[in-house]
Amino acid sequence: MIELLQYEFMTNALVAGLLASIACGIIGVYVVVKKIVFISGGIAHASFGGIGISYFLGINPMFGVLPFSLFSALTMGTISKRSDVPEDTIIGILWSLGMAIGIIFIGWTPGYAPDLMTYLFGNILTVPGSDIYLMLALDAVIMGTVYVLYKEFMALCYDEEFSKVAGVPTEKLYILLLCLIALTVVVMIRVVGLILVIALLTIPAALSRQYTSNMKIMMYLSILFGAIFTTTGLILSYYFDIASGATIIIVMATAYLLNIVLQKWKSVSGNRVDS
Amino acid sequence: MAEVISLKDVWVKYDKLAVLEAVNLTVNEGDFLGIIGPNGGGKSTLLKVILGLIKPQKGEVKVLGKIPEKAHQVIGYVPQYGPSNIDFPISVWEVVLMGRLGTKGLFQHYTDEDREATHKALEIVDMLEFRDRQIGELSGGQRQRVFIARSLVSDPKVLLLDEPVTGIDTRMQKEFYELLEKLKSEVTIIMVSHDLSAVSVLVDKIACLNGKLHYHGSKELIPEDIEESYGCPVELIAHGVPHRVLHKH
Numbered sequence: 001m002i003e004l005l006q007y008e009f010m011t012n013a014l015v016a017g018l019l020a021s022i023a024c025g026i027i028g029v030y031v032v033v034k035k036i037v038f039i040s041g042g043i044a045h046a047s048f049g050g051i052g053i054s055y056f057l058g059i060n061p062m063f064g065v066l067p068f069s070l071f072s073a074l075t076m077g078t079i080s081k082r083s084d085v086p087e088d089t090i091i092g093i094l095w096s097l098g099m100a101i102g103i104i105f106i107g108w109t110p111g112y113a114p115d116l117m118t119y120l121f122g123n124i125l126t127v128p129g130s131d132i133y134l135m136l137a138l139d140a141v142i143m144g145t146v147y148v149l150y151k152e153f154m155a156l157c158y159d160e161e162f163s164k165v166a167g168v169p170t171e172k173l174y175i176l177l178l179c180l181i182a183l184t185v186v187v188m189i190r191v192v193g194l195i196l197v198i199a200l201l202t203i204p205a206a207l208s209r210q211y212t213s214n215m216k217i218m219m220y221l222s223i224l225f226g227a228i229f230t231t232t233g234l235i236l237s238y239y240f241d242i243a244s245g246a247t248i249i250i251v252m253a254t255a256y257l258l259n260i261v262l263q264k265w266k267s268v269s270g271n272r273v274d275s
Numbered sequence: 276m277a278e279v280i281s282l283k284d285v286w287v288k289y290d291k292l293a294v295l296e297a298v299n300l301t302v303n304e305g306d307f308l309g310i311i312g313p314n315g316g317g318k319s320t321l322l323k324v325i326l327g328l329i330k331p332q333k334g335e336v337k338v339l340g341k342i343p344e345k346a347h348q349v350i351g352y353v354p355q356y357g358p359s360n361i362d363f364p365i366s367v368w369e370v371v372l373m374g375r376l377g378t379k380g381l382f383q384h385y386t387d388e389d390r391e392a393t394h395k396a397l398e399i400v401d402m403l404e405f406r407d408r409q410i411g412e413l414s415g416g417q418r419q420r421v422f423i424a425r426s427l428v429s430d431p432k433v434l435l436l437d438e439p440v441t442g443i444d445t446r447m448q449k450e451f452y453e454l455l456e457k458l459k460s461e462v463t464i465i466m467v468s469h470d471l472s473a474v475s476v477l478v479d480k481i482a483c484l485n486g487k488l489h490y491h492g493s494k495e496l497i498p499e500d501i502e503e504s505y506g507c508p509v510e511l512i513a514h515g516v517p518h519r520v521l522h523k524h
Contacts, residue, residue, distance in 0.1 A: 033363055148382045155373050158365050159358045162425075165326050166377035167347030213364045213409035 004238070009125055013234055013244075016127040016191055019135040020200065021226030023142050023187040027180050028205035028226075029218050034157040034177075037202055039076060042091040043178065044185045044197040046072035046098025051119050051194070052105030061119055062131055065189060069182035072098050077175035122193035122245030124234055131190055138183045145180060153177065154215060191230065192245040200226065203252040207259060229255065277304040278340075279433055279463045280325055285334030287320055294320045295331070298488045307455070307464045309478035311471060316485040318467040319355055322435050325465070326352055338433065347377040351431030353439040355467075357422050361411035367421050368406040371396055374428035396424040399454065401447075415442040423451065427458075434458065436466040440473075452477055 004010045031040050050068025054061040076094050080087040106113050118126065146153065155163040156173050164170045181201075188197050208221035233248030240247075280302040287295040294317040302308055312318050323329040324336055327343030338346035351374070374396070375389040397403040400420040410418060419442055426434060440448045455464060455477060468474045474481065475494075482490035 033360075035360070151373075151376065151385065152381060154365065154369070155376055158360070158363050158370070159373070161328060161354065162352065162358075162373065163376065164328060165347060165350060165352050166374075167344070168376055169381075209364060213366070215364045218364055 004235075009127075010238075012127045012129060012132060013124045014231065015132055016124055016135060017230030017234055017248075018227050019132070019139050020188045020191040021204070021223050021230055022139050023135075023184040024200045025204055025221075025223030025226050026142060026146055026219050027184040028201040028222055029208070029215060030153060030157055030177060031181065031201050032205040032209065033215070036178075036181075037198065038088060039080070039091050039178065040181050040185075040201055041198045042076055042095040042098075043069060043073050043182050044194050045095050046076075047182070047185055047189075048103075048120075048194055049098040049101035049105070051116075052102030052109075055109045055113050055116075056105040060130075061115075062134055062186065062189070065119075066183075066186050068098075069185050070179055073178040073182040074175060077178040081171050081174065118193070119189055120193045120195050121243060122189065122191050122196060122248075124191045124230070124244040124248070125238070127190045135187045135190070138187050142180055142183055142187075145176070149173070149176075192248055196245050196249050199249045199252055200230075203256050204229065207256055210259060210263065225255075278302075279304050279306070279338070280465070281335075281337045282324070283335040285324060285331045285336060287317070287324060287329060287331050293486060295324070295488075296486045298334070298484075300482070300488060300490060301492075302463060302465065304463055305460070306480060307459050307478045308466070308480045308482060309474035310465065310467045310482050310484055311469070311474060312484035318484050319437055321484060321488075322352075322437050322465070322467060325435060326350065346433075348429070349432040350377070351426035351429060351434045351462075353419075353422050353426045353434075353436045355437040355441065357418060361418075363410065365410050366406065367397070367402060367408050367410060367413070368393060370410055370421055371424045371428050374425035378429050392428050392430070393424075396428040397421075399427060400424045401450070416444055416447065419443050420447060420451075432462060434462050434464045436464065436468075438467055438469065440468075440470065448473075 005014075031037055047065050047069035049072070050065035051061045053068065054064025057064065072094060076091060079085075079094075080090045083090065106116070115126075117123075152163070152168055152173055155166070155168060156170055156177070160170050160174075184201065185194070185197050188200055192200050204222040204225040205218065207225050208218045211221060212218050229252045230248050233251040234244055236242070236251065237244035237247035278301055280300065282298055282300040285295055285298040285300075286293065298321065300321075310318050310321065320329060324331055325338060325343060327336075327346070336343055339349055343350075371393045372385055372389060375385065375392060379385075379389075394403070397406055400423050402417065402420050402424060405413060405417065405421075410421065413421065419439070423439060426436075440451055443451065452473060455466075458464065466474070466478065479494060480490075480492060481494055482488055
């Protein structure tokens with residue numbers, strides 16, 4: 001185990017997993033409690049447009065994906081709040097539109113698109129040092145924003161109508177929250193890829209909800225769960241030489257399903273003792 | 276007396292359907308106005324217009340001389356239905372604390388003053404012992420009491436109540452009405468209610484709303500107004516003087 005840490009790619013991978021756990025632990029709680037999993041999936045998948053454009057322009061896809069995912073968050077948030085069309089219809093359309101843009105630009109890019117799979121499904125073992133710094137910066141932005149707007153975000157998620165009456169700029173805050181989701185997506189691309197982002201956003205938060213009704217504790221627990229799952233997934237993927245992103249998701253999903261069975265079993269056996 | 280709420284020729288339409296038609300309403304400082312009317316008569320819509328949640332297509336709304344969006348520091352609100360997501364990870368204490376939002380700016384954290392006010396508001400509705408409960412672990416009536424506390428915690432000048440006692444037991448209803456009696460001297464109150472007997476005892480003025488507002492700035496309604504609003508004659512209690520809603524007949 002310890003000798004693994006001698007490899008730079010391994011320490012980078014561990015740090016990347018931890019940084020991703022922080023972002024998705026905090027933002028995932030909002031995604032789960034406000035029930036905006038679908039729009040988060042939309043933002044993540046639409047970001048593929050940014051990957052395509054980056055390939056076309058020949059720039060680092062991480063830098064291309066950042067403005068594009070923010071742009072898709074702004075568009076989805078604004079249109080879904082302002083138009084009369086049902087929100088999930090808008091999300092469905094923009095979800096596919098973003099991906100279509102990505103595919104067109106990749107088609108226009110001469111030659112072969114290297115590492116494309118990395119961005120779609122993640123590869124935590126190949127995270128370069130420069131991306132670690134980007135992830136660190138985005139984590140800092142996410143933590144800082146949530147720290148100063150904690151009471152507003154909580155009010156927005158719990159009771160939007162009352163928050164509005166109390167003078168909270170709910171529409172702007174909602175769009176800001178979507179932008180934070182976009183940043184989280186960027187942080188997680190290297191770890192699990194665009195396609196698998198949703199699992200990392202929802203599973204740790206949903207799991208932590210089983211153990212606490214306090215939002216702050218939920219965030220800390222989600223970060224802890226995320227760190228445990230990504231590290232476990234990373235080690236398994238190294239030893240069995242399988243795709244790291246997918247391994248992390250399988251570890252998470254298994255833990256979540258086991259937890260459901262465990263809770264069910266506990267409540268059933270608890271009832272038996274009672275009767 | 277100072278005008279607290281004023282609506283001038285307010286129209287609200289959902290698609291083609293007019294919910295509020297040319298509503299004019301003036302509520303003065305210290306008034307306690309009860310609004311009755313049939314389902315779909317626009318009672319909740321009227322409150323939401325005053326709260327700034329619904330923008331009327333036509334007409335002017337002022338709360339203490341300001342547009343509703345700028346009046347959030349003075350308004351307390353109890354919705355007919357609280358948030359539906361009762362499994363939300365929030366405690367009773369945090370829900371009531373939320374009522375202080377309107378008195379604070381963005382980025383400001385809650386202070387001891389906010390916590391003292393929260394403590395007091397929970398005491399008033401007799402829910403202090405449940406302060407650490409998750410909101411979904413309460414009964415519907417207990418939850419409604421928490422929402423009442425949330426509306427009081429900011430020391431509002433105007434209290435808008437949309438059927439506030441829905442699901443609340445008789446004892447608590449009585450206590451709530453007694454509380455309103457007390458508040459009445461300091462706070463201007465508008466209460467939407469189906470509980471006609473309670474309304475007639477408590478309030479100073481009654482309006483009847485069914486798209487059009489029937490209001491004469493007094494506690495009396497003429498039977499024709501009520502009949503027109505409800506589409507049929509309604510038996511109103513008119514026995515003793517304090518209960519009198521109808522003029523003598």
